[in-house]
Amino acid sequence: AKRLTGPLDVGALEESLNEIVRRHDALRTSFSVCEGRPVQVISQARQVALPETDLRDLPVEAREREASRLAGLEAGRLFDLAQGPLFRAKLLRLTEEEHVLIVTMHHIVSDGWSVAVFMRELAMLYDAFRLGKPSPLPELPIQYADYALWQQNWLRGEVLEQQLDYWKRQLAGIPAALELATDRPRAAVHSFRGASIGAILPLGLLQRLNALSHSEGATLFMTLLAAFQALLSRYTGQEDIPVGSPIAGRTQVETEGLIGFFVNTLVLRGDLSGDPTFRQLLARVRETSLEAYAHQDLPFEKLVEELQPERDLGRNPLFQVMFALQNTPASSPELTGLKVAPLSVESKTSHFDLEVYLLEKPSGLTCTFVYATDLFDSGTIVRMMGHYQRLLESVVADPDRCLSTVDLMSGSERHQILVEWNQTETEYPRNKTVHGLFEEQVERTPEAVVLRDGREELRFGELNRRANRLAHFLRKRGVGPEVVVGVCMERSARTVVALLGVLKAGGAYVPLDPSYPEERLAFMLRDSGARVLLTDEPSAPRFSGHEAEVVRLDSVDAALSAESETNPVGASRPGDLAYVIYTSGSTGPPKGVEALHRGCVNRFAWMWRTYPFAAGEVCCQKTALSFVDSVWEIFGPLLQGIPSVVLPEETVRDPRAFLETLAAARVTRIVLVPSLLRALLDSGIDLAGTLPSLRWWVTSGEALSLELYRRFRGSLPGATLINLYGSSEVSADVTCWDSRSAEPRDAVPIGRPIANTQVYILDGRGQPVPVGIPGEIYVGGHGLARGYRNRPELTAERFLPDPFRRVPGARLFRTGDRGRYRDDGQIEYLVRTDFQIKLRGRRIEPGEIESRLGEHAAVVQAVVCLREDLPDQPRLVA
Ligand code: AMP
Ligand code: MG
8 A cells, every 4th residue: 555645647547557467467367276276367458447435525534544444454355366356456535636556466466576566667657658658668578377387397306306305304393383372372273363563673783783694694684583583482492493484586587577476485493402692593593594595496385285294273384483574675666746655554464473574774673573463462562572672682782692591571571570579578477376376366255166067066265275185195295396296087176176286286287188098198107207196086097007106086085184274385486397298299209398387377367368257257177188278278267266167078079068068057268179169060059049158269279270260250250269379388379369350361360479478480590581471480488388308309409599589598489380470460370281182183272271171071081281390290180
């Protein structure tokens, strides 16, 4: 689309267009199918119409908008390949002396170079015709069909073999895809919807890039490509970066003046292996490019046909990102008496995930990023352009620096991620212990009911007295600070007595789940060094051959009744061990996480402040003690005077009985893993109707899919869902997302760090990654456990010094989980799959897995993911 300013001779313009179409067979060609094969049909005479649209009546601004709109519309109008014409023109009249000429050619008969040919001829013809002179242009020596025929004859036999051999070798083992992190899950079929963003890089930078290219014997293109491939490598974590790049393809002089499709696409594979410096990478890119140019004649379509890469309608084969330096500026020669200027028409399509077009201009390097709007938000692309510029600046400043160490982020980006989003310092009772807080609550509400199980109802005072008797009993058996006591019993009010008794004695409990295999229980008991084992009748027989003293709590009442009922004295400190939870590796020995009072208290205080209990609330205990979620579930309400019902395991396993119990007790809050939430939703029971009091639903422990969240929303429109993320190593929960914040669009976030907690998302070298880029989640702050019991090496490996905060002794826990920041500071947890899942032959993206599972539960039976650090430990994620 060109804006023509000045007195326009419409007749001469129309005549010129007709002459161009007459000269170039390609513009009169259509493609029909003959005996099942496509053939070119060149029509002899074809009159080009130049329909005019008059916009003169519109006010100036509306006129400009309408012109752009019509130009966009023209660009998007379909061609009929079989019928033609594949060339069309349109004229918009804005004022007497201002027109817009819109010319649209199908790419099958033209390319970028053709546009320049077209404009040059148009200028010469218009100049002649308006003066009534004949065409000054010599007839063309050959036509596109001649070239096509020549190419077919030439590109066969040995010539073809030689080119094919090269590309087969060059593209062997090419990655199935460049895994650019997208803002939205990839759809099954690429829609080609797109948008573009432009920027101009400073002239000074362009000059230094040119100078660097020159000194390295490379072209500017190679330098820009090398930097771009380095950027993609940083974004994807891949070392093998295939990028497509167009090449004019007019290697024969005779083709230079033709309009037609000559352009070809070369696949240029960037090799980032071995953490190269820019100078090293540029040498590789230079070699790859030169070889590719020497084998540029094999059409991309032919290559795809020969290589037969796995096809996927959601992705372009072999490469998904296009990169071009346009060295032939789209020339706009003047038409006599007219000023010609391009009318910018916003591109609404993207053929690939991303297309990058660069152009050297006197003012600097213009960059246009065209991107698939199905995949990316504009903010992501703007950030990427900023990162590209920083990378370019860095490589011209120091080409010998390893590319992996270049900082992509600006100072403010870095500050936002490292500091602003981690400003969570908040007061909490930092000198208190879990049982200390309990004792304070007992003082406040000694007569209030605190626990109900099927058998008994306990009040605060009674619970405290029983726990005290047990504590004194345990102290006589050597339990005190840093001494571990095993607890293996069925869930009941008595279990809470046991836990409080251990803590009050100054010790730490190690939960032993009665449903675990005996060898595993024996291992945990031995490894933890438990001095005493508290158990009950059903669970006691599961243990044999160990050194701990076994105390069956259901049969020591007589002994306990002799003990004192008063709170044991002797200060426990916040830095003392509170419990040791063994995390469940499916292979290898389980490891005991040594958790401290401080982490629990900080976690509780955050929750009490953020989600304060109201009078009349009721909670429930139903989580196995061996899961860290049970810590809040038991003590969170208890330390605030809120009663809980304790549910036996059989009830939890039966959705109907479970829901009935929650309803009867008027439970107001529940903590549950998403799979339990799913089971409840699957039960078909009307949750909102059955549980009108249950307003707070806290999920944690597993990824919460968007699909499950939406089902929750649909069933419980009035309830609030809180998604917490964490692990045993960080006192349960360290990030929080609240469903009242904003309706999730593409994934349910795990939210932001809770009080006194820092979350960092780092790359493989421990450097923070920018917003949107996946990395590993690291956690710092007051929730950190002491480490793994008896495993100093493992502790040193996973609990590292915090390099970002100048707080003496600050540590970071390396979670092994992957996540990324969104631009609003919310964190997204990324399910990582180390293998491909296919559905009807198409690869499913990790982000899509769970939502598709809803539709095809019968097809995909299990999704297992491997943690990078624990490749031998498959993890069932759905
Ligand atoms: P554990 O060590 O047994 O406490 O399990 C902790 C692990 O569970 C974390 O490292 C995560 O992989 C996973 N996890 C916990 N909470 C969430 C959550 N809200 N979303 C996704 N994954 C979670
Ligand atoms: Mg774990």
